[in-house]
Amino acid sequence: MNIVVHYNYWAFIFLMMVGFYILISRRNLVKKIMGLNIFQTSVFIFFISMGVVKGGQPPILPDDGRQLIFSNPLPHVLILTAIVVGVSTTAVALALVVRIKEAYGTIEGDEVTAMDNELPA
Amino acid sequence: MELVLTFLLLAFLGATALGVAKTRNLFSAVVLAGIFSFLSAGLFTVMDAVDVAFTEAAVGAGVSTVFYLATLALVGGKVRAPEIRITTVKEKQTARTPRFPLVVVVVTGAILIYGTLDMPPYGEPNNPIHRHVTPRYLEETDEEIGVPNVVTAVLASYRGYDTLGETTVVFTAAVGVMMLLSRLKKRDELGEEPWGEEPVESLDVGFGALEPSLESGDRLAEGEGRAEELAT
Numbered sequence: 001m002n003i004v005v006h007y008n009y010w011a012f013i014f015l016m017m018v019g020f021y022i023l024i025s026r027r028n029l030v031k032k033i034m035g036l037n038i039f040q041t042s043v044f045i046f047f048i049s050m051g052v053v054k055g056g057q058p059p060i061l062p063d064d065g066r067q068l069i070f071s072n073p074l075p076h077v078l079i080l081t082a083i084v085v086g087v088s089t090t091a092v093a094l095a096l097v098v099r100i101k102e103a104y105g106t107i108e109g110d111e112v113t114a115m116d117n118e119l120p121a
Numbered sequence: 122m123e124l125v126l127t128f129l130l131l132a133f134l135g136a137t138a139l140g141v142a143k144t145r146n147l148f149s150a151v152v153l154a155g156i157f158s159f160l161s162a163g164l165f166t167v168m169d170a171v172d173v174a175f176t177e178a179a180v181g182a183g184v185s186t187v188f189y190l191a192t193l194a195l196v197g198g199k200v201r202a203p204e205i206r207i208t209t210v211k212e213k214q215t216a217r218t219p220r221f222p223l224v225v226v227v228v229t230g231a232i233l234i235y236g237t238l239d240m241p242p243y244g245e246p247n248n249p250i251h252r253h254v255t256p257r258y259l260e261e262t263d264e265e266i267g268v269p270n271v272v273t274a275v276l277a278s279y280r281g282y283d284t285l286g287e288t289t290v291v292f293t294a295a296v297g298v299m300m301l302l303s304r305l306k307k308r309d310e311l312g313e314e315p316w317g318e319e320p321v322e323s324l325d326v327g328f329g330a331l332e333p334s335l336e337s338g339d340r341l342a343e344g345e346g347r348a349e350e351l352a353t
Contacts, residue, residue, distance in 0.1 A: 011134075034151075041212075081276075083181055098196060
C-alpha cells in the first residue's frame with residue numbers, strides 16, 4: 001500500500017463529498033441540482049484518471065506510424081457519453097423546478113413538503 | 122510540471138466546490154459551477170483526455186450554465202427586468218446548519234477512501250484497465266476504422282450502439298423538457314399570472330428570457346431601483 005499513488009483518488013472523493021453534502025444539506029432545489037452536478041463531474045474526473053498512462057499521449061494515431069504510448073481511450077468514450085447524458089438530466093430537473101415554482105410559488109424543498117402536508121388527505 | 126498543474130487544478134476545483142456550497146446567491150453559485158466545469162476541462166487536458174475536455178467545456182460549462190441562467194430567470198423574484206431578476210435570486214437561510222448531513226458525508230468519504238486503498242497505482246501502464254480490449258482498439262483502429270482519433274473510432278464504430286442509446290436519451294430529455302415547459306407558455310398566452318402578484322412579463326422558455334427586451338428603458342430603471350432596495 002503506497003499512500004502517495006492514491007492522492008488523486010482522494011482529491012476526487014473530497015470533491016464528490018462536497019457535491020454530496022450540497023445535495024443532502026441544502027433545501028433549495030436549484031442548489032441541490034448543482035450539488036448533483038459537482039458529484040457527477042467528480043466521478044468523470046475519477047474515471048478519466050484511471051485511464052491515464054504515465055508519459056502517455058492523447059490517443060490520436062500519428063501520420064507517420066510511429067509507436068507512441070497512448071492513454072486509455074475507453075474511459076474517454078464512456079465519459080463523453082456520460083457528460084451529454086448528465087446535461088440532459090440536468091435540463092429535465094431544471095424544467096421540473098420551473099414547474100414546481102409555478103405550482104407552489106417556491107423552490108425551497110422544505111416549504112414544498114410543508115405545503116404538501118397541509119393538504120387534507 | 123504535469124504534477125504541479127494537477128495539484129493546482131485540484132486545489133482550485135476544491136475551492137470552487139466549497140464556494141458553491143457556501144454562497145447563498147444562486148447567481149454566484151451558477152457562475153462558480155461554470156468555473157468548476159472549466160477547471161475540470163483543464164484537468165481532463167492534463168490527463169490526455171482532449172475529447173472529453175472539449176465536451177466538458179462546451180456542454181458542461183456552456184450549455185449547463187445557460188440552462189441554469191434560464192431557470193433563474195423563470196424562478197427568480199418579482200423584479201421585472203430579467204437581468205436583475207437573475208442576479209438577485211437567493212437561497213433561503215436556514216436557522217442553523219444541520220449536523221446530520223456532515224456526518225453522513227464524512228462517513229461515506231472515509232469508506233470510499235478505504236476502498237481506494239485497493240486501487241491500482243495512478244498512471245501505471247500495467248493496470249488492469251489497460252489490458253483486455255484497449256490494446257485491440259489502439260492497434261486495430263488504423264486498419265479497421267481508418268480514423269486517426271481512437272476515441273472517435275470507439276465512440277462511433279466499436280461502440281456505436283452506446284452512442285445511439287445516448288442520442289435516444291438526449292431526445293427523450295428534450296421531449297420531456299418541451300412537454301414540461303410548453304404548458305407554462307400556454308398559460309402565459311392566456312394572460313393568467315403563473316405566480317406572484319405582478320405579472321412576470323418575459324416568460325419565453327428559450328433564450329428570449331435572458332435578453333433585455335427592447336422597451337426595457339423604464340423597466341430597467343424600475344429594476345435598478347428595486348435592486349437598490351434589495352441591497353439596502
